[in-house]
Amino acid sequence: MxxxxxxxxxxxxxxxxxxxxxxxxxxxxxxxxxxxxxxxxxxxxxxxxxxxxxxxxxxxxxxxxxxxxVEPVGDADVVIRPEPEHRPGVTTWLLSRDHPQTGVRVAKMRITPERVEREKPGVHPGHGWFWVLSGTVRLRLGERELLVGPGQAAEFSTMEPHVVSAHEGPVEILTIFDEDEPGHLHGTGPTTL
The missing domain is CATH 1.10.260.40 (lambda repressor-like DNA-binding domains)
Known part of the structure; x- marks a missing residue:
């Protein structure tokens, strides 16, 4: 009661x-x-x-x-303790919990030059967004190649063929994934942009 x-x-x-x-x-x-x-x-x-x-x-x-x-106030821990998920050239830390209402997850990614890029750039419904914490990102959008540096962000339609990779050294980014975008999630966490 x-x-x-x-x-x-x-x-x-x-x-x-x-x-x-x-x-x-x-x-x-x-x-x-x-x-x-x-x-x-x-x-x-x-x-x-x-x-x-x-x-x-x-x-x-x-x-x-x-x-x-009417969502109950939970006693759940509000601190998130992300566990790294490693793949060749990419380490991902999920920084948010599953939120069925929004379908959005936030992650930090460390991408190194050793990352094996896909032969074909990815295409899927939605938008890509990331903010560069350190290093320089090489963003391939169709035929264009853009360099995005620390403190800069990029937002783009993921219907355009795209690849996000490191340029001349490791890069760390914050990114937002939509759980409805199968190209972004693998198992328990995001895979690639």
Missing amino acids: EQEEDLDAVVRQRIRALRLARGWSLDALAARCFLSPSNLSRIETGGRRIALDQLVPIAKALGTTLDQL
């Missing part, structure tokens, strides 16, 4: 925080979710029990989902 009350308090806090973050008054949110301002006030303050048929329009009005609004 205590967990239910704790979650109830968290949901109330989330509703209020999202409303205030948008700069909305109680009247503004109430109008968007077809509730009276007094009912909404009692929901936020705990003076009224929250009903599912009220949460759905509130979540929609706030631009979130019901799942996100």
Whole structure:
């Protein structure tokens, strides 16, 4: 019962925080979710029990989902301790957990000149993005070859044939992978850009 009350308090806090973050008054949110301002006030303050048929329009009005609004606060460790995944010329550290809602994973990659490049550049739906931490990346996009240095980022359509490799020494990058892009994931972690 205590967990239910704790979650109830968290949901109330989330509703209020999202409303205030948008700069909305109680009247503004109430109008968007077809509730009276007094009912909404009692929901936020705990003076009224929250009903599912009220949460759905509130979540929609706030631009979130019901799942996100009622997601329990976990005691899970918030610190990520990435384990390196090694392949010839590439080491990858996953820096985020699986997030089914977004389908996005963040990784750090170290690419060395020893990396065996694919004979044919990769092509798949989506966008590639990386930020260079150190070294210089050689980015082949179709017939173009670009050098991307430390502190620079690159974003490109992955429908264009592409290869990311190290130029004249090791390179470290931060990158974002979409889990729906099979070219980016292998087993438990990302493979290549």
